[in-house]
Amino acid sequence: MLINNETIIKDDDERIRQKSEDVAFPVSQEDRQLLMEMMEYVDKSTDEEIAEKENLRPAVGISAIQLGIPKKMTAIIIKDEEGQKLYEYALVNPKIVSQSVEKAYLESGEGCLSVETEHQGYVYRSARVKVKAYDLLKEDYIEIKAEDYLAIVLQHELDHFKGILFYDRIDKDQPFRKQENSHPIE
Ligand SMILES: [Zn+2]
Numbered sequence: 054m055l056i057n058n059e060t061i062i063k064d065d066d067e068r069i070r071q072k073s074e075d076v077a078f079p080v081s082q083e084d085r086q087l088l089m090e091m092m093e094y095v096d097k098s099t100d101e102e103i104a105e106k107e108n109l110r111p112a113v114g115i116s117a118i119q120l121g122i123p124k125k126m127t128a129i130i131i132k133d134e135e136g137q138k139l140y141e142y143a144l145v146n147p148k149i150v151s152q153s154v155e156k157a158y159l160e161s162g163e164g165c166l167s168v169e170t171e172h173q174g175y176v177y178r179s180a181r182v183k184v185k186a187y188d189l190l191k192e193d194y195i196e197i198k199a200e201d202y203l204a205i206v207l208q209h210e211l212d213h214f215k216g217i218l219f220y221d222r223i224d225k226d227q228p229f230r231k232q233e234n235s236h237p238i239e
Pocket of ligand 1: 164165166167210213
């Protein structure tokens with residue numbers, strides 16, 4: 054499947070609100086291929102030259118529903134400033150098994166490949182989450198203990214499974230309201 058800014062569905066397409074279903078095991082060849090292509094998208098998207106040439110928007114994650122496929126699969130690659138991979142996950146059926154009461158939020162707000170209009174405001178999420186999933190890169194079940202930025206990315210992607218977009222979580226009346234027991238992430 055060709056994945057670029059043309060083929061990623063946006064929030065004006067009602068499919069983005071669809072709920073995703075569990076992926077059947079063993080993971081089919083078709084599902085594997087899709088998830089690996091999603092990984093490839095995320096990886097290439099942060100390479101400026103390739104991104105421009107192939108019409109990719111930079112991202113740290115993408116979920117299958119953003120391609121109109123309602124299956125619980127998400128690809129995450131987080132790199133440091135030198136482009137070295139800090140985290141890399143090809144997740145099948147990820148599920149949050151515990152989360153902190155303490156919240157964290159991105160100081161500059163969140164973005165999404167499916168959202169082209171600007172939505173300013175803080176998105177409060179748990180500062181720490183524990184996620185269980187099958188990871189296609191490891192070909193095994195894993196448990197991720199995530200905090201801060203990675204925790205936010207995981208929660209953003211898993212929200213896509215429920216048809217929730219980041220701006221649904223912004224307080225409409227006071228988008229920059231400070232919540233107690235929360236900390237900003239740059
Ligand atoms: Zn998104």
